[in-house]
Amino acid sequence: MNIVACVKRVPSTEAVAKPTADGKGLDSTGNQYMVSFYDEIAVEEAVKTKESAGSGEVTILSMGTKGGTKEIRECLAKGGDKAVVLVDEEWESRDARATAKALSTQLGTMAPDLVFMGRVATDRDNAAVGPMVATYLGWPCVTDVVSLEIADGKGTAKVETEAGLETVSFSLPAVVTCQKGLNEPRYAGLKGIMAAKKKPLEEAAPEVPENQMQVAAVELPPERKEGRIVGEGVAAVPALIEALQNEAKVL
Amino acid sequence: MSKTIVFCEHTGGQVRRASLEAIGAATGAGSEVVALLTGEGAAAAAATATGAAKAICLTGPAEYSADAVATAAAEVTKAEGANAFIAASTYRGKDLCPRVAAHLDVTPFADCVEFTAAGDSFHVKRPWLAGKALATLGSTGTIVATTRLNVFTPADGGAPAETAEHAITAEPKAVVTSIEAKAGAKLDVKEAPVVVSGGRGLQEADKFQIVEDLAAAFGNAAVGASRAIVDLGWRPHGEQVGQTGKTVSPQLYIAVGISGAIQHLAGMRTSGTIVAINKDADAPIFKVADYGIVGDAFEILPALTEAVKAIKAQS
Numbered sequence: 054m055n056i057v058a059c060v061k062r063v064p065s066t067e068a069v070a071k072p073t074a075d076g077k078g079l080d081s082t083g084n085q086y087m088v089s090f091y092d093e094i095a096v097e098e099a100v101k102t103k104e105s106a107g108s109g110e111v112t113i114l115s116m117g118t119k120g121g122t123k124e125i126r127e128c129l130a131k132g133g134d135k136a137v138v139l140v141d142e143e144w145e146s147r148d149a150r151a152t153a154k155a156l157s158t159q160l161g162t163m164a165p166d167l168v169f170m171g172r173v174a175t176d177r178d179n180a181a182v183g184p185m186v187a188t189y190l191g192w193p194c195v196t197d198v199v200s201l202e203i204a205d206g207k208g209t210a211k212v213e214t215e216a217g218l219e220t221v222s223f224s225l226p227a228v229v230t231c232q233k234g235l236n237e238p239r240y241a242g243l244k245g246i247m248a249a250k251k252k253p254l255e256e257a258a259p260e261v262p263e264n265q266m267q268v269a270a271v272e273l274p275p276e277r278k279e280g281r282i283v284g285e286g287v288a289a290v291p292a293l294i295e296a297l298q299n300e301a302k303v304l
Numbered sequence: 305m306s307k308t309i310v311f312c313e314h315t316g317g318q319v320r321r322a323s324l325e326a327i328g329a330a331t332g333a334g335s336e337v338v339a340l341l342t343g344e345g346a347a348a349a350a351a352t353a354t355g356a357a358k359a360i361c362l363t364g365p366a367e368y369s370a371d372a373v374a375t376a377a378a379e380v381t382k383a384e385g386a387n388a389f390i391a392a393s394t395y396r397g398k399d400l401c402p403r404v405a406a407h408l409d410v411t412p413f414a415d416c417v418e419f420t421a422a423g424d425s426f427h428v429k430r431p432w433l434a435g436k437a438l439a440t441l442g443s444t445g446t447i448v449a450t451t452r453l454n455v456f457t458p459a460d461g462g463a464p465a466e467t468a469e470h471a472i473t474a475e476p477k478a479v480v481t482s483i484e485a486k487a488g489a490k491l492d493v494k495e496a497p498v499v500v501s502g503g504r505g506l507q508e509a510d511k512f513q514i515v516e517d518l519a520a521a522f523g524n525a526a527v528g529a530s531r532a533i534v535d536l537g538w539r540p541h542g543e544q545v546g547q548t549g550k551t552v553s554p555q556l557y558i559a560v561g562i563s564g565a566i567q568h569l570a571g572m573r574t575s576g577t578i579v580a581i582n583k584d585a586d587a588p589i590f591k592v593a594d595y596g597i598v599g600d601a602f603e604i605l606p607a608l609t610e611a612v613k614a615i616k617a618q619s
């Protein structure tokens with residue numbers, strides 16, 4: 054099976070937001086980077102799916118900076134067979150449509166059976182690229198998948214909605230976006246890390262359309278107004294109730 | 305005047321509150337709303353789409369297919385000449401909007417907390433980096449957006465004056481074949497007006513019961529959890545609040561035995577009122593809390609639960 058896992062390099066979750074001087078973006082100087090949390094789950098599911106199929110190839114696909122290959126090598130160390138990096142220095146400020154179009158153009162040439170993505174990239178929180186790529190390619194897509202079975206060219210996925218646990222059936226090729234709980238991403242062992250150094254990592258120039266999104270302003274959320282400690286231990290319960298009833302009026 | 309299609313989910317013959325909030329977001333920004341409903345019971349529920357001028361019910365296969373519904377939703381958006389398509393940030397809404405956006409070839413905006421009129425279009429405000437920053441954004445295309453729950457007020461007004469139908473004709477690609485309903489009528493942590501969350505300070509899974517008891521005393525509360533205890537397997541991931549869980553904005557958020565790591569704060573800092581109960585006076589959670597009690601949760605919670613029960617019994 055020909056499987057692709059799409060991964061995005063994002064600021065680590067400890068990163069603090071700093072609006073740029075013009076108030077139109079976020080200053081990324083000094084940021085540490087990581088593979089977006091859910092994309093690690095996507096890579097693991099891609100590798101597991103290949104392993105249970107008994108044959109095939111997992112390609113890691115990422116649109117990002119030329120200098121961002123450390124995170125991509127990590128994905129290779131965890132079982133990816135090769136990687137394609139669509140070099141785009143503007144990757145962080147691309148809107149969901151531009152990213153989805155660039156990825157779907159590339160995926161169209163790769164003809165995969167299955168594409169795994171994260172349910173959301175933890176930088177711009179769009180949660181859009183997976184279903185958009187599928188729509189542009191005319192493929193089925195299941196989002197936020199917590200359990201997956203692939204057999205005979207068909208997939209069965211489970212997703213958690215407000216209503217309960219839903220089962221979704223679809224045919225391949227398809228896009229699956231991964232939710233926490235789908236699997237436990239493996240650690241890269243020393244052998245994996247050594248092997249990753251020799252795996253092919255190809256760079257390509259993507260076709261990326263202009264952003265439609267126009268940024269009017271980026272600001273920090275308003276500071277919460279100063280709170281107070283109403284007291285210590287169980288003796289403070291009446292004071293808390295009083296504050297919730299009469300000050301905050303939420304009880 | 306701008307026109308907005310609002311995708312309305314419904315249960316038991318009623319449009320869900322989250323969707324009514326989405327209608328409110330659009331009318332609040334001066335837009336005329338056309339409610340779009342699908343599935344069994346859509347026609348009856350359409351009358352409860354308060355604030356919409358018109359309702360359109362999709363007709364077609366009984367099984368839900370997001371791709372087929374998205375194709376029909378994009379057709380309706382074009383046919384109505386609408387400048388926006390909005391849904392609530394529920395599972396369905398978040399799953400549907402990017403597909404509608406791709407059909408309209410525009411970029412979507414998730415989890416918006418503010419809509420303002422801008423010409424015949426809108427500007428939206430939405431979180432970046434899980435709410436560590438807020439971006440005000442416009443688009444050169446149709447606005448497709450989801451609204452964060454518990455942020456917008458449902459619109460005033462009556463039932464839609466006019467109802468129409470539109471057929472789903474696209475061949476479904478992925479189809480929902482079964483739904484295993486949740487045990488009980490548990491409120492989702494994203495939708496509940498009150499959230500009581502617990503963390504590692506609860507010491508072990510069985511002791512978490514005191515958090516459930518407090519939530520039950522409120523009657524309208526959902527239980528939330530920090531990632532630490534979700535990873536320990538004490539609570540399901542659906543309850544996790546934070547950067548890699550759910551983002552919540554209830555009127556009241558009570559954090560019990562949660563330290564207040566940056567990833568947790570990202571998911572709850574826009575709550576109306578925040579209460580923290582923690583035995584460490586220096587825990588970062590107190591920096592965002594409106595009211596704090598320093599002390600042992602095992603002593604404080606039972607007393608708080610009784611006090612809340614007493615108040616609820618009176619009202």
Ligand SMILES: Cc1cc2nc3c(=O)[nH]c(=O)nc-3n(C[C@H](O)[C@H](O)[C@H](O)COP(=O)(O)OP(=O)(O)OC[C@H]3O[C@@H](n4cnc5c(N)ncnc54)[C@H](O)[C@@H]3O)c2cc1C
Pocket residue numbers: 066090502503504505506529530531532533544545546547548549550560561562563564565566567568571581582583584587599600601602
């Ligand atoms: C990539 C990434 C993503 C993450 N995403 C999330 C996320 O989405 N959500 C999230 O919550 N975390 C997330 N985290 C984890 C986060 O960094 C913290 O580790 C986690 O939030 C800590 O959980 P906690 O507050 O329950 O536990 P701890 O930090 O261990 O805090 C326990 C608290 O309980 C208090 N306590 C102990 N005993 C008592 C008692 N008897 N009574 C009262 N108080 C008591 C202690 O003083 C302490 O403050 C993420 C981390 C990473 C790296």
Ligand SMILES: Nc1ncnc2c1ncn2[C@@H]1O[C@H](COP(=O)(O)O)[C@@H](O)[C@H]1O
Pocket residue numbers: 059060061062089091092095114115116117144149152156169170171172173174175177178179180181182183
């Ligand atoms: N620049 C990118 N390169 C590769 N994959 C991406 C990129 N941006 C988004 N994705 C994929 O799309 C998913 C959802 O991203 P988003 O819609 O931006 O939240 C991510 O988890 C990735 O799997």
